[in-house]
Amino acid sequence: MDMIEIVQQLEAENMIYILTVFILAIFVGNEIISKVPHTLHTPLMSGSNAISGIAVVGAIIATKEGGGLGTWFGLIAVIFATVNVVGGFMVTDRMLKMFKRK
């Protein structure tokens, strides 16, 4: 087996591995989110909004890539994703604070 074949095989294994992670995560998501009651669906949405701000991780990594336009993209991506994370978690907390029992 030459070098290229090894790399290709590793890549294929990686692909299958991350696809597995993705599919399992969808099943877990389905399971836990179906259990969220109607009354909390707005906080669920703003909270999951904050979680989709995980793109901030990608944005941080993007800042290193080669400079130039890519760095600018990284900067704007960091801003967008941070707005999502900070705003999302804060507003969700603000809402959930209001849900009181008698």
Place this chain on the structure above:
Amino acid sequence: MEYTNIAYVFAAILFILGIKRLSSPKTARSGNTVASMGMLIAIVATLVSFDLLDFQTIAIGMIIGTIIGAFFAIKVDMTQMPQMVAIFNGFGGGASALVAAAEYLNPANPSTFNSATIAISVFVGTLTFTGSFIAFGKLQGFVSGRPIVFTGQKLLNALIAISLVFLGTYSVIGGETDSYFYGLVALSALIGITLTIPIGGADMPVVISLLNSYSGVAAAATGFVLMNNGLIIAGALVGASGLILTKIMCKGMNRSLANVIFGAVGLKQVTPSGDEKQIQVKSASTEEVAMILESAEKIIIVPGYGLAVAQAQHALREVADFLEKMGKKVLYAIHPVAGRMPGHMNVLLAEANVPYEQLLDLEQVNPEFETCDVAIVLGANDVVNPAARHDTSSPIYGMPILDVDKAKTVLVNKRTMNPGFAGIQNELFGFDNTLMVFGDAKAVLLDLHKDLKEL
């Protein structure tokens, strides 16, 4: 790198545990904190373990983002939550698309798989970005809330879709030139707009839920680009969440997703045909309403978005509190599509200090109407229209409704006799056990509170 991936898995576990705690209002707030800890871990792990990061750029971006995010989170009115979620969906999608674009410009590990995931990520992310801004504009009133349609619209969308497939394919296998990639970005942005403008204001809850799902899909796709577990798992969770909420909203309106996206409902004004009989209604004053409520034992309140528009939630809670002090049982019936996004009405009532145990879902509350003395409908219309149960020619036929007509007496507050979103008359208003109370919801409730005190 090993440690980073372990940190991402740990962050993902915290996201899952956080969402799990959202299964009850008692634990929900701590769940949000748990999820935010997960995010902190993911960010710190990324900052410490990658080489050559541009910390100055990151710091500037995070400071700006934090200021904007915190400002929105503190300032936003609860009635404006749909707009805020819409615009945040857009930011999420935009961030994912930008990360993928940066990767396209400076690929770390180029392969066909990598290019293909970049194309998908850029497509979904950009579409989410522009679509969310149109949705935001519609909710905020910058863009007409009515469906915007023109001849050849579907043909145009089909053409854009076909071009997208071509551009996507060529940007993966096309080789040297960047123009396919930029074409892909431009058309993805365009289709986000053309798919959102024909959707009417009343269907916005479905659209926001769907865009929420897309923002997750975009993050997951970016995860595939970077081969990053954290993004893939978090993105999949959000994607699943948005999709479940979309399904619930569609079910609440008895419409298919395709019908919402392509149907342009709310455009046609349904003109009453000649043989349709004019509905005869009986109206009542707030004094009369107070007397009816005095002799009632069990009262169910049906709040609609009209209540929130009139800013009458607090006035309502005061009336409800007073009725409880008089020894009456008071419940609230919340239709799945009450408000402008999933669960919106619950948040609006929670803000007015209505305890969440009193808020019942459609399935929970419908059996209660038969044993209830008075149902009070405030600013809701289509969701209490009995035609949905029996009139096969009605546009809302088959939509699950709140069975208020089964209550002994139904009190309906409306400003005028204007029909609801679906543009149809509501036969409920003419029923023998229905009394109309005309006027602004807030004014009516304040008068009613006064009249109840004077009994």
